Amino acid sequence: THWKHGGIVGVFGYGGGIVGRYSDVPKQFPGVEHFHTVRIAQPSGLYYTTENLRGLMDLWDKYGSGVTNLHGSTGDMIFLSTRTENLEPLFWDLTHDLKQDLGGSGSNLRTPACCLGESRCEWACYDAQEACNALTQRYQDEIHRPAFPYKFKFKFSACPNDCVAAIARSDFAVIGTWKDNIRIDQAAVKKYMAGDAEYPSNGGAHKGGNWGKFDIEKEVIGLCPTQCMWMEGGELKIDDSE
Numbered sequence: 001t002h003w004k005h006g007g008i009v010g011v012f013g014y015g016g017g018i019v020g021r022y023s024d025v026p027k028q029f030p031g032v033e034h035f036h037t038v039r040i041a042q043p044s045g046l047y048y049t050t051e052n053l054r055g056l057m058d059l060w061d062k063y064g065s066g067v068t069n070l071h072g073s074t075g076d077m078i079f080l081s082t083r084t085e086n087l088e089p090l091f092w093d094l095t096h097d098l099k100q101d102l103g104g105s106g107s108n109l110r111t112p113a114c115c116l117g118e119s120r121c122e123w124a125c126y127d128a129q130e131a132c133n134a135l136t137q138r139y140q141d142e143i144h145r146p147a148f149p150y151k152f153k154f155k156f157s158a159c160p161n162d163c164v165a166a167i168a169r170s171d172f173a174v175i176g177t178w179k180d181n182i183r184i185d186q187a188a189v190k191k192y193m194a195g196d197a198e199y200p201s202n203g204g205a206h207k208g209g210n211w212g213k214f215d216i217e218k219e220v221i222g223l224c225p226t227q228c229m230w231m232e233g234g235e236l237k238i239d240d241s242e
Helices: 050-063 084-096 128-138 140-144 186-193
Strands: 002-005 018-022 037-040 067-069 077-080 154-157 172-175 229-232 235-238
Touching: 037 084, 050 084, 128 140, 128 154, 186 235
Parallel strands: 154 172
Antiparallel strands: 002 018, 018 037, 037 077, 067 077, 229 235
16 A cells, blocks of 8 residues: 555645555455545543543544544544545544544644643643643644644653653653752651551552551661651651752
8 A cells, every 4th residue: 555644635724634545456455445544633631531432433433444543653543444535524523523633644743642640640740731732722733734844743741750751752852840859748747657547658548457557767768769868856858869
């Protein structure tokens, strides 16, 4: 087959979002005479409602093969295999009925992607979903019309764990880091050490077990690989450089 981002086939007004593919031997394989791929822009953090997913699958059963890839390396939901004559009606229903858009392909800005961020993760240092959504809205033209000599990607990770692989898989990586010295609530530390119900061990995961008395030296301080913590005068101390 011939496989190409943009130029061969697409939807009116857009230069990307459809990956055109035609068979060189259509008479031998008429079922895959056309095998176009449609990229559907993913929501921030890859959150879908079941209603939205059902709508997308109904749309794809109507206009395409029903085969999907969640999610491609670009991040978008991938619809695999449809014919040229189905592209415009699919695009119309997608944008008008489901209020969703195509993602980027080819020499476009690819759909920005992010981790779950503050929606679920305690390690988030900034609102990755908000940043991702804001830049997605700002750069709609670059996502849908080729503006670069090669593809370009934004990815947003809310902390250095980099769950969205921003460093490895993007050109513009935004990684959240802790900027200032670590702040310690000494009263909360004391309550945690005393087994206060307001501060359950391991976020409550150890609740109900007979684990014995909590030992901050054995279970926290002594396990730190850089030995950055110690107790002094009944207070927890941290060497921020470590």
